[in-house]
Each structure stands twice: as structure tokens, then as C-alpha cells.
Amino acid sequence: MSDKAYMVPNPPTPNKAVEFNPEICIGCNLCVEVCPTDVMMPNPEKKKPPIVVYPEECWYCGGCVEECPNPGAITMLHPTQQRISMNWKRKDTGELFRLGMKNPPPPNTRPPSG
Amino acid sequence: MTTWHEYVQRNGRVPEWPYPVNYGKVNEVVTDVLVIGGGVAGLQAAINAAKKGVKVAVAERGHAKRSGAGGAGVDHWHGACTNPCSRVTPEMYTRACYDSMQGYTGGHVRYIITNESWDTLLECEQMGIQIRDVNDEFKGADFRDEETKLMFAYDYENKHVIRVWGYNIKPCLYKEARRLGVAIYNRMMPTNLLTEGGKQGGRVVGATGVDARTGEFYIFRSKATVIATGGAGRLSFFAPEITASGSMSDMNSAGVGQAIGWNAGAEFACMEGSGPGRLIGLAYAPYSMANTHNTYHGTPIVDADGKEVPWADVFGRELKTIEERFLPSEGQDFILGEGIGIGPYLRQYRSNDLSRDLVERIRKGDFKLPLYADLSRMPELEWRCIWGMMVGNEGKTRIPIYDTMTKAGFDPDKDMLQAPVMPPEGYSHSNFWSAGINTPVNVRGLGGGGFLLDWDLRTNLEGLYAAGSTIFGGGCHGESHTTGRYAGRHAAEYAKTAPEPVADPRQIEAEKTRAYAALQQDKGGNGWKEINAAIARIMRDYCGQYKNELTLNLGLRLLNELRETELASAYASNPHELGRLLECHSLISVGELVIKASLERKASNSVLDFHRLDYLEMDPPEWNKLLPIRQENDKVKVRELPLDFHLKPPYADSYEENYQKHSGV
Numbered sequence: 001m002s003d004k005a006y007m008v009p010n011p012p013t014p015n016k017a018v019e020f021n022p023e024i025c026i027g028c029n030l031c032v033e034v035c036p037t038d039v040m041m042p043n044p045e046k047k048k049p050p051i052v053v054y055p056e057e058c059w060y061c062g063g064c065v066e067e068c069p070n071p072g073a074i075t076m077l078h079p080t081q082q083r084i085s086m087n088w089k090r091k092d093t094g095e096l097f098r099l100g101m102k103n104p105p106p107p108n109t110r111p112p113s114g
Numbered sequence: 115m116t117t118w119h120e121y122v123q124r125n126g127r128v129p130e131w132p133y134p135v136n137y138g139k140v141n142e143v144v145t146d147v148l149v150i151g152g153g154v155a156g157l158q159a160a161i162n163a164a165k166k167g168v169k170v171a172v173a174e175r176g177h178a179k180r181s182g183a184g185g186a187g188v189d190h191w192h193g194a195c196t197n198p199c200s201r202v203t204p205e206m207y208t209r210a211c212y213d214s215m216q217g218y219t220g221g222h223v224r225y226i227i228t229n230e231s232w233d234t235l236l237e238c239e240q241m242g243i244q245i246r247d248v249n250d251e252f253k254g255a256d257f258r259d260e261e262t263k264l265m266f267a268y269d270y271e272n273k274h275v276i277r278v279w280g281y282n283i284k285p286c287l288y289k290e291a292r293r294l295g296v297a298i299y300n301r302m303m304p305t306n307l308l309t310e311g312g313k314q315g316g317r318v319v320g321a322t323g324v325d326a327r328t329g330e331f332y333i334f335r336s337k338a339t340v341i342a343t344g345g346a347g348r349l350s351f352f353a354p355e356i357t358a359s360g361s362m363s364d365m366n367s368a369g370v371g372q373a374i375g376w377n378a379g380a381e382f383a384c385m386e387g388s389g390p391g392r393l394i395g396l397a398y399a400p401y402s403m404a405n406t407h408n409t410y411h412g413t414p415i416v417d418a419d420g421k422e423v424p425w426a427d428v429f430g431r432e433l434k435t436i437e438e439r440f441l442p443s444e445g446q447d448f449i450l451g452e453g454i455g456i457g458p459y460l461r462q463y464r465s466n467d468l469s470r471d472l473v474e475r476i477r478k479g480d481f482k483l484p485l486y487a488d489l490s491r492m493p494e495l496e497w498r499c500i501w502g503m504m505v506g507n508e509g510k511t512r513i514p515i516y517d518t519m520t521k522a523g524f525d526p527d528k529d530m531l532q533a534p535v536m537p538p539e540g541y542s543h544s545n546f547w548s549a550g551i552n553t554p555v556n557v558r559g560l561g562g563g564g565f566l567l568d569w570d571l572r573t574n575l576e577g578l579y580a581a582g583s584t585i586f587g588g589g590c591h592g593e594s595h596t597t598g599r600y601a602g603r604h605a606a607e608y609a610k611t612a613p614e615p616v617a618d619p620r621q622i623e624a625e626k627t628r629a630y631a632a633l634q635q636d637k638g639g640n641g642w643k644e645i646n647a648a649i650a651r652i653m654r655d656y657c658g659q660y661k662n663e664l665t666l667n668l669g670l671r672l673l674n675e676l677r678e679t680e681l682a683s684a685y686a687s688n689p690h691e692l693g694r695l696l697e698c699h700s701l702i703s704v705g706e707l708v709i710k711a712s713l714e715r716k717a718s719n720s721v722l723d724f725h726r727l728d729y730l731e732m733d734p735p736e737w738n739k740l741l742p743i744r745q746e747n748d749k750v751k752v753r754e755l756p757l758d759f760h761l762k763p764p765y766a767d768s769y770e771e772n773y774q775k776h777s778g779v
Contacts, residue, residue, distance in 0.1 A: 006126070011119050013355040020116050036176030036185065037365045038301075038326070038690055042132045043121075051129060052117045054690070059359035060399065062513025063180035066281075076513055079358050082399040087532040088524050089486060097523060105523030112506030112516045113251055113498070114244050114279030 014079035017058035018065075020049035025073035031064035040064075049073070131688050137329040137633060138626070145171040145297070146609040147602070148336035150304050150321060150371055153182020154591065155582025156342035157287040158234070158598030159605065163340075164294035166606035171334060172291070173302040173323055175343075175366040175693075179288040183344055183363045183583065184591045188280035189409055189508035190267045191245075191592040192454050193224075194232040199259045199266070199273040202448050204228035205769055207274065210450050210463045217738070217757030218384055218721045219456070219562060220587025222569050225769045226777070227589060227596045234596045235276065241286040244279035252503075255495035256437060265499070268411055268465060269449035270440045277504065281512040301326045303693040304370055305629045307339065307378040307578070312621030315379035315746055318578040319615035322625045326693030331626055337612035338605035341565065342582040342598055343371030346704045348697075350391060350657075351557045352643070352650040357395025361548060366697075371584050373700035375565060376707045381574040381744040383586040383755075384563035385711035387722035388659075389457060391557035392543070392550040400547060401511050402519070404487030404533035406468055407545035408452045409504045409511070412439045414491040415468060416530070417481040422491070426469040428461045436492050439466045455562060455589040458721060467544055476538040485541070486530035501526045509591075556658030560708065562722075564588060566742050566755075569765060569776035571601040574744065577612060579605045603778060632695045635685035642694040645681050649701050652676065657709050662728040666713050673702050673709070707743070714741045714752045 017039055018031075027047040032040050037057040040050040060078060068074050077083070078099070086099040097105060115121060121129055147163040149156045152174030164170045174181060195204045208225040239245045246263035247253070257277070258265045265277040291298065302323045309316035320335040346369025347360050359365050376382065406413045414436070415423040425433040427443035442449050443466070450456065450463040459465075475481050489497035506516040524531070533546045540551035564587075565573050565580040572579050581601040582594035589597075656669025681699070686692035715722075717729045717737035740755040756762060766772050 004126075006123055008119060008122055011117070014358070015119075016116055018116070022115065034177045034180045036181035037359075038176075041129075044129050044132065049115065051115075051121050055117070056354040057359060057365045059364035059510075060514050061180065061186035061364070061510050062517070063186065065513040065517070067180070076518065078399045078402070078514065078518070081356075082358065082402065085398050085532075085534060086402050086519065087484075088529040089532065090529050091488070091490075092528070097529070099518065099522050101522075107523055108520040108525040110502070110520065110525075112281075112512060113503035114249075114281070114507060 012056050014055050016052055016077055017055040017060070018052060019075045019077055021073055021075070022049050024070050025049040026070060028069065030067045030069065031074055034063050034067045036061070036063070133327040133689070135329050135689060137630060139330045141330055141332050143171055143297070143299070143332060143334045145169045145334065145336050147338045147340065147605045148173065148320060148334045149340045149342060149602070151175070151182070151341065151343035151582070152178035152298060153342060153344060153582060153594070154184035154284065154287065155594035155598035156182070156340070157291050158595045159340045159342055159581050159602030160291050160296045161287065161294060162599045162602035163606035164291070164296050166603055168606045168609050171297045171299065171336070173299050173304055173321065173332070173334060175301070175303060175370070177300045178291070178298050180284050181366070182284070183367065184509065184594055185284040186509035187507055187512060188278060188283055188591045189504040189511070191231070191235050191276045191278050192451055192589070193228040193274060193592065194235055194276045195228045195274050196232040197264065197273070197276065198262055199264060201272045202274040206447070208769060210447065210460070211454070211456055214450070214456050214458060214460045214463060215562070216721045218387065220567065220585070220760065221758065221769070222760035222772065223567065223571070223585060223587035223597065225773060226571070226600055227593045229773055229777070230596050230600060231592055234599050235278070235592070238283065238286070238595070241290045243283050243286050245276060252495050252499060255499065257440065257499065268440065268451040269442055271442060272448040274448070275451045277499065279503070279507045281507045299332065302332060303696050304374055305696055306625045307374045308335070308617040308621060309378055310616065312618035314377070314748065315575065317576040318378060319617055321374065322622060322629070324629050324689070324692060324696065326689050329689035329692060331629065333617065333622055335615040335617055337609035337615055338577050338579065340601050340605050341371035341375055341578065341580045341584060344583050345369060345560055346372065346701060348646055348650065349560065349701055349704060350650055350653040351394045352646045360395040361393040361397055361400050368697035368700050369704035370697060370700040371580070372564065372707065373703035375573065375578070375580070376703055376745065378578070379575060379745055380578060381566045381742045382564060382707060382711065383566040383740045383742050384722060385560070385708050385743065386715050386724055387561055387563045388558035389561045389723050390550055390555070391553045391559040392545070392548050394553055394557055394559060396552040397549045398534055398547045399514065401505055401508060401515050403547040404485060404531045405544060405546035407543070409508045410487070410500055411452070411465065412436065412492065412496065413487045413489060413500060415485050415533070416488045417483070417485055419482055421481060423472055423481060423485070424469045425466055427466050428464045430470065432469065433466060436496065453590050454593065455583070457561060457723070473538045473542050476541060484535050485533040487533070488530045489526045497526065556654040558658065562586065563711070569760065569772050570604045571597060572604065577608065600777070607778060629696065632684055632686040632692055635683055637685050637687070639683040639685045640680050641684065642686070642691055642698055645676065645684055645695070645698045646701065648676055648680065649673070649698060649705060653705050653708070657705070657712060660725045660727050661712055662726060663713065666709050670706060670709050673705050677702050710750050711741065711743050714743060
């Protein structure tokens with residue numbers, strides 16, 4: 001744990017809008033190129049994931065994820081106050097689920113139509 | 115590592131701006147047709163102008179591959195009246211829109227849309243958008259025509275609304291525009307229109323802009339110009355930290371095209387009209403929760419104990435079967451469908467809906483919250499079409515909802531999607547996720563007003579055309595494609611015979627000075643967000659649901675105050691902030707336009723949801739008219755125009771005759 005602290009403004013709300021997986025992201029910046037509102041900017045270090053600079057300007061179109069050549073490199077995250085409301089209930093068991101829960105059920109792998 | 119905060123705390127320094135900054139560097143672009151705004155309307159305008167063989171440039175605020183309100187996709191296409199299965203004619207559809215709005219929508223625009231909507235969609239199919247069930251996924255479904263493989267929404271009898279797989283519609287348009295040699299200038303913040311002699315009301319000969327990544331200055335000289343910049347989503351509410359930018363329009367939606375049009379002397383209609391700001395973003399993630407509206411039309415809703423909420427037709431008769439939810443009732447001509455930029459619907463065209471006593475029955479304890487969507491109570495093809503076809507292709511649903519929710523384990527075979535938990539009256543509108551009840555009454559969405567156009571979709575200014583949701587009578591997604599297509603081809607025809615564009619150097623110089631003013635300021639001034647929030651406050655307070663002459667004038671005074679004080683001393687740290695700050699100038703211009711239009715209508719009006727406390731009488735007949743408004747020598751000029759002006763001299767008295775004369779096909 002580092003004890004070095006900086007004077008920085010509070011994290012913006014929402015904090016992220018998108019999240020990068022540095023293991024998968026190759027820093028190609030295609031997502032940066034198509035984002036309509038410049039939510040993220042290229043990393044000064046080549047081949048590193050972009051930096052989210054203006055998360056509050058994201059409108060959650062998901063275009064960055066569609067553009068990404070390496071699935072899993074970028075994930076779109078709705079603001080937590082919206083994720084907390086995306087709930088569903090299993091009909092036969094009455095179990096409650098929500099987007100972002102601790103122990104999520106296995107993914108439903110059915111692709112969308114088209 | 116993802117965020118700026120992480121970067122700063124890891125590296126102990128702030129990252130430098132990643133793009134070369136060249137404030138003041140001038141770039142000149144000379145073209146036949148300039149399209150301002152590269153959303154679906156703008157790219158269609160560009161594509162169709164280019165097809166006419168002229169040189170075309172697009173100035174786009176974001177990146178044209180995915181930008182604009184329609185850039186994130188579309189799942190159903192309205193007004194395709196000339197498709198081979200349709201039982202609705204363009205004339206019937208136009209009258210349904212016009213009569214529902216009691217005349218307060220451009221009948222000529224609606225007619226053009228419904229005449230060409232299907233042709234436009236066929237062209238989209240050529241560009242690579244799936245518009246038919248070519249994989250036979252829905253073979254045998256009630257909503258599918260077996261011969262054409264077209265699939266319909268809302269009204270399975272009249273078949274004029276087509277379900278489409280439009281998640282990739284914008285990349286397809288973008289590719290086509292590139293193929294046709296359209297020059298696209300992304301990240302372009304337009305600052306003004308150039309007019310002949312720099313004169314308000316003069317022929318439009320181009321525009322100026324600033325690149326929001328490099329800060330470079332652009333001068334576009336064009337023989338014809340098309341404005342397709344959408345509306346001003348940030349005008350009456352600005353809290354992106356809460357609203358996630360907005361449900362239906364992104365941060366770039368600052369009314370820039372309307373602002374520069376207004377300042378150049380273009381004429382507008384119905385800018386005084388507004389409605390509750392249901393889609394301003396004080397809501398839940400779009401399409402993420404149970405509801406029965408639009409994309410989710412027909413979805414069964416049950417309460418916490420599994421008790422199903424009944425459906426009823428517009429006359430209050432209970433609908434016993436799922437099939438009936440998609441058919442017009444006795445007494446109805448046809449069902450128009452939702453999401454076409456229409457406020458009130460006449461009963462003969464309105465959709466079937468959840469029983470109107472739902473609110474009352476929740477209040478009485480008849481239905482226990484929370485409510486759920488139980489999709490699998492429908493025939494399988496119906497619900498798989500809603501979840502997987504429509505949710506999956508509609509804007510902001512493929513990645514944000516379908517991909518996100520299925521990866522998280524949501525499976526409509528087994529699971530029910532929850533509706534928001536709200537006070538009972540929150541359920542009075544079937545679009546539960548938009549939670550209109552959360553929006554304060556003074557937060558208004560501008561609706562339906564815009565550039566007043568003629569049968570060529572030209573403004574009152576020579577050389578200036580407009581398309582998409584920025585125009586009076588424009589509609590939503592498919593409508594924007596179609597008006598873009600029509601305006602683009604008319605702009606190209608005009609450009610073929612128009613003189614070379616000559617811009618006034620004094621106008622360019624003045625514009626350049628104005629555009630960069632914020633860079634000269636001391637950083638002790640305000641930033642753009644502070645200004646935007648103040649603009650929105652003025653609009654909410656002084657031009658909210660209820661207005662009077664005095665409050666409207668006070669609002670005008672305050673907008674001007676803001677421009678001359680806080681905005682005049684505001685600063686921008688980089689080209690991005692400069693772009694946003696310039697948008698604040700646009701927002702103030704649109705605010706002034708709205709307030710000035712409001713001052714001219716000295717009567718309350720129910721269709722425009724326009725309430726004058728100093729003119730309380732609702733809908734006095736002598737005020738049933740349009741009040742087109744423009745500026746001349748910076749003075750407001752207003753005239754009166756009958757609601758059906760498009761069928762009066764100098765035009766012919768029938769839709770068809772006018773269309774034949776003007777369409778150019």
C-alpha cells in the first residue's frame with residue numbers, strides 16, 4: 001500500500017463509463033477514434049489502453065465496444081446508479097439478480113438476432 | 115488502468131494533450147455542397163448529393179462513423195407506406211400525423227417522408243443493413259410477410275412500420291459516403307454560417323468551424339449548405355453526472371445548427387412548443403427495464419405476485435389476447451406507432467396500451483410493486499423478436515443492454531425483467547424506464563419546432579437546406595434519413611447552377627476573433643459546465659411550463675447578461691473545452707430563439723403544451739396559425755402563416771401535385 005497522496009479533484013461521476021483490460025487491450029485507439037464525444041484519449045505510452053478523461057460525457061452508445069478488434073479489451077459500464085436498478089427475478093425459484101452482483105449467474109450465450 | 119485519476123496518481127503528473135494544438139491555423143475547404151452535422155440525416159444528405167455528381171464535404175462534431183442521435187442503431191422504421199405489403203397510403207399517413215398534431219407539424223415534410231421512406235430503406239439494404247428476415251429466424255410469425263420476409267411492428271394488419279436490424283446502420287452509411295468520395299471533417303465545431311457580404315438574410319456561402327482536437331480554424335466555402343445537427347438537448351437541463359448525458363441525445367446535441375441558422379437569418383416555426391423532459395436522462399438506462407413502450411410494445415407486465423396487468427384498446431375495451439395488442443380496433447383507421455415526433459395522437463391512430471386504470475389499481479393495492487416484464491408469456495417468436503431482435507438493434511441496445519444483460523446471466527426463458535419502483539402515477543406512461551415522474555415540471559424538451567422549410571426542404575435563405583430532427587415536422591430516426599436524402603439531392607441540384615461562393619473576409623475575421631476569445635482569458639473565470647448549467651437554469655425558470663411576458667423578457671435579459679459577463683470571461687484549457695464553450699454560445703442563441711418565439715405567441719396552446727399566464731384562454735381560434743420567426747438586421751421579424759400553408763398558393767392544393775412538382779424524381 002502506497003502512502004503517497006496527491007491533491008486531485010474528486011473522481012467524476014460516473015467514474016469510468018468504460019473499463020479497459022490491459023491484458024487484452026493493444027492500445028490501437030480505434031475506440032478513441034470513433035467516440036462521438038471524446039470520452040477517452042490516447043495513452044501517452046504507446047500500446048497502452050486509452051485514458052478515460054471525460055466519463056460524464058459518455059452517452060452509453062457502446063460504439064467503442066463494437067469497434068474494438070479484441071473482444072474483452074473494453075467493457076461498457078453504465079453508471080452505478082443505473083446498474084443497481086437493472087434487476088431481474090427467476091420465475092421458478094424467485095431468485096433475485098442484478099447487474100454487477102457479487103456472484104452472478106452464468107452468462108446466457110444466445111447471440112442477438114442478425 | 116482506465117481513468118485519468120489513476121494515471122495522475124500513478125505517474126505523479128498530468129498527461130499532456132495528445133493531439134497537436136494549432137490554434138488559429140487556417141484551413142480552407144472549397145466544395146459544392148457542405149453538410150453540417152454527420153448523423154443519419156447528414157450522411158444521407160451527403161450520399162445523395164454525391165450521387166448527383168457534385169463535390170461534398172461533411173462537418174461532423176464527433177466522428178461520423180457512429181455519431182448522432184441515430185448513430186447507435188434502429189430497430190423499427192416508420193412510415194414505409196409504399197412497401198409492397200402496406201395498406202396505408204402516404205396521404206393517409208400524412209393526414210394522421212397532421213390531424214393528430216392539429217396542424218402543428220409540417221404536412222409537406224411528413225408527406226415527403228412517407229413517400230420516400232420505403233425507397234430510402236431499400237437503399238439502406240443495398241448498403242448492407244438487414245431489413246428482412248433473410249435467415250428465416252421468424253418464419254411463421256404473425257408479424258412476418260412470408261413472400262417479402264419483411265417484419266412489421268405495432269399494426270400487423272396495415273404493415274407500414276418495418277422491423278429492421280439497424281445496429282450497424284451508421285457504419286454502413288459512413289462506408290457508403292466514403293465510397294462516394296465525400297470529404298468528412300470530424301471533431302468540427304461549427305461556429306457560424308458565412309453569408310454573401312456577411313449580411314444576415316443573405317445567400318449562404320459556407321461556414322466556419324474549429325477542430326475540437328487541434329483547435330485549428332476551418333473555412334468552408336460552399337455553393338449549397340445542408341444543416342442536419344439535431345436539437346438542443348442540453349438547453350433546459352444540464353447535469354451529466356446524473357443524467358448520463360441524456361437518454362436520446364448525446365453531449366454534442368447543443369442546437370448548434372439552429373443557432374447558426376438563427377444568427378444568419380433563417381426562419382423557424384413552433385420553437386415555442388415544448389413538452390415534459392421525459393427523455394432528458396433523469397431516468398434508468400434506456401431499454402434496460404420492464405416497460406411496454408415502443409421497442410417493447412406488446413410486452414406482458416405482471417405484478418410482484420405474478421398477476422398480469424390487462425391491456426386495453428384506445429376506447430378502454432379489454433384486449434383478451436396477445437394478438438389483439440398488435441391490431442387496430444373497431445373504430446380505428448390504423449395504428450401510427452410510437453417514436454415519430456408526434457405529441458398527442460388522435461384516438462383512431464393511437465396504440466393499444468396497458469389498461470388505463472393501472473395507476474389507480476396500484477394505488478388501491480390491486481397490483482403489488484415491483485412490476486415485471488414476463489416476456490415468455492407471449493408466443494416465442496413475438497418475444498424473441500422483442501428481446502434479441504429489437505433489443506439488440508435499437509439504438510443503445512446491442513452492447514449496452516443485450517450484450518451486457520446476457521453476459522450478466524439474464525435469460526428471458528427463465529427470468530422476468532423488473533420495472534422501476536416509482537410512485538403509482540409513474541406508471542401512467544408505458545415507457546417505465548424513462549420514469550417521466552422523476553423529471554421536474556420545468557425541465558422541458560423542445561419538440562417538433564425547427565427550421566421552416568419549403569417543398570424543396572430549403573430554408574428561406576438561398577443556398578441553405580435542412581434535414582433531420584432540426585426541422586419543423588422532422589420526426590425521428592427513419593424520418594431523418596429520408597429528409598436528409600431529399601434535402602441532399604435538392605442542395606446538389608441547386609449547387610450545379612449556383613455561382614461560386616464568395617465569403618466576406620470581414621465576417622471570417624470577426625468569427626475567428628470570437629471563436630478564440632476564451633483562450634485569452636484568465637483561468638480564474640468559469641469553465642463551460644458552469645455556464646451550461648446557468649443557461650439551463652435560466653431556461654427552466656423563465657421559459658418553463660408556464661410563461662408570461664415579463665418572465666420571458668427577464669429570461670432574455672439574463673441570457674444576455676450571462677453572455678456578456680460569465681461567458682465573456684470563461685476560459686478553455688484545451689480544444690475540447692473550447693468546443694464545449696462555443697456550444698454554450700449556441701445554446702444561448704437557441705434559448706433566445708425559443709424565448710422570442712414564445713413572446714410572439716400571445717395565447718395558450720394545448721398541442722404545443724404552451725401555457726401563457728397572461729393569456730390563459732386555451733387554443734383561441736384566431737391563434738391557430740404558425741408564427742414564423744427570423745432575424746433581420748438583428749431585429750426579430752415575425753409573420754403569420756396558415757397551418758396548411760404547404761397546400762396554399764404558391765403551392766398546389768394537393769399533396770401529390772406538390773410532391774410531383776418538387777421531388778425531382
